Amino acid sequence: MNDEKLQSIDILTFRRDLVEWYKNNKRDLPWRQDQDPYKVWVSEVMLQQTKVDTVIPYFNRFINKFPTIEALAEADEQEVLKEWEGLGYYSRARNLQHAVREVATTYKGQVPNDPDELGALKGVGPYTKGAILSIAYNQPEPAVDGNVMRVLSRVLKIEDDITQQRTKKQFEACARKLIDPQDPSSFNQAVMELGALVCTPKSPTCLLCPVQAHCQAFAVGVEEELPIKKKAKKQKKIAYVVLLVADEQGNYIIEKRKDSGLLANLWQFPMVPIEEIGWDHLENWVYGEFGFRVSLGKKQGELRHIFSHLIWQLEIYEARLIGEIVGEQRLQLVNKEELATYPFPVPHQKIMKTLFANE
Numbered sequence: 001m002n003d004e005k006l007q008s009i010d011i012l013t014f015r016r017d018l019v020e021w022y023k024n025n026k027r028d029l030p031w032r033q034d035q036d037p038y039k040v041w042v043s044e045v046m047l048q049q050t051k052v053d054t055v056i057p058y059f060n061r062f063i064n065k066f067p068t069i070e071a072l073a074e075a076d077e078q079e080v081l082k083e084w085e086g087l088g089y090y091s092r093a094r095n096l097q098h099a100v101r102e103v104a105t106t107y108k109g110q111v112p113n114d115p116d117e118l119g120a121l122k123g124v125g126p127y128t129k130g131a132i133l134s135i136a137y138n139q140p141e142p143a144v145d146g147n148v149m150r151v152l153s154r155v156l157k158i159e160d161d162i163t164q165q166r167t168k169k170q171f172e173a174c175a176r177k178l179i180d181p182q183d184p185s186s187f188n189q190a191v192m193e194l195g196a197l198v199c200t201p202k203s204p205t206c207l208l209c210p211v212q213a214h215c216q217a218f219a220v221g222v223e224e225e226l227p228i229k230k231k232a233k234k235q236k237k238i239a240y241v242v243l244l245v246a247d248e249q250g251n252y253i254i255e256k257r258k259d260s261g262l263l264a265n266l267w268q269f270p271m272v273p274i275e276e277i278g279w280d281h282l283e284n285w286v287y288g289e290f291g292f293r294v295s296l297g298k299k300q301g302e303l304r305h306i307f308s309h310l311i312w313q314l315e316i317y318e319a320r321l322i323g324e325i326v327g328e329q330r331l332q333l334v335n336k337e338e339l340a341t342y343p344f345p346v347p348h349q350k351i352m353k354t355l356f357a358n359e
Helices: 002-006 011-025 036-045 051-067 069-074 079-085 091-106 117-118 126-136 146-155 165-178 183-199 279-290 346-356
Strands: 238-245 250-256 291-307 310-322 330-335
Touching: 002 165, 011 165, 011 183, 011 291, 036 091, 036 126, 051 079, 069 091, 069 250, 079 346, 091 183, 117 126, 146 183, 165 250, 238 291, 238 346, 291 346, 310 346
Parallel strands: 238 310
Antiparallel strands: 238 250, 250 330, 291 310
16 A cells, blocks of 8 residues: 555655755754754654744753753753653653663763664654654654654545554655655654644645645645544543642642652642542541641632643642651652742642742
8 A cells, every 4th residue: 555655656856845845944943953863862852742832942951951961861860850840741851861871871872873772762762763863863764753644644645543553654664765865864854844834733734835746635635634533532530639738837748759650750739639538538538648637728729730641620728737747758848949949740830830929
């Protein structure tokens, strides 16, 4: 099927039109200033599931703080998470640092240019591997993400469900044959740029597209119907009471999340799964779970935070610490100024702003 689809376009002209457009229209992005494989790696990890405009200031701060492989490898994880704070999908940061430490020790600080060695690093999947090898090392390796699949699904009129792994393999095979062996770095970035600027998810600007003449979906008027993507499962909703627990000196209790799973190793204000526990048992549950007693105070507000697979529905209450904290290693009692030094997930950053605004 792949060969049949590819025969529908003039590959050499397609490459030329796309790369020429890219060189004349590419955005001036900080990770494009050179082909440093470390910077390419950091940028590609940050860009996963995050928009370019959001990533730019994070990338600049991150590279300023950790300018080299060695600097990131030697950094404390909490420091890395603090720099990542607000960017989301924090496992990306932990996996990046884990892999960078392996590069520092095993490969003497040089990002491997061998596909097998690079692909074996933690968090380096087929897309990230292809992006580093093509952009930094100019190797003709495909880098297929959602942007690329959208472009190719339209250009080649591929009507298979892109959420299926076998379909992604099909796109990777097509991309491998389409990629420009003379300038794979520009080609892969050109496809990504086209998906970001022209071949957008909704209302693509086909009249401005440099490869419109090659696009099979445009030719028959179905470009907005592609790619085919099955609907995701409905997100699970979980209700929590968030406790802003203060002692008499105005210090607040914060809790470090577990070292695996959602938001691992980030800090938060104590959270009570209220539907599971029930309001009548809240204070007893807090003592059993955290080792301190509280007196519940006024409600401070509500917050809804949407993750990719679940929704947090948060009710925020002030509370007063009664007595002392009994033997809980994952808790800290900190003042307002110290709160800013800990890495918090976005919903708890918003809660902190509310807390400061009310005091």
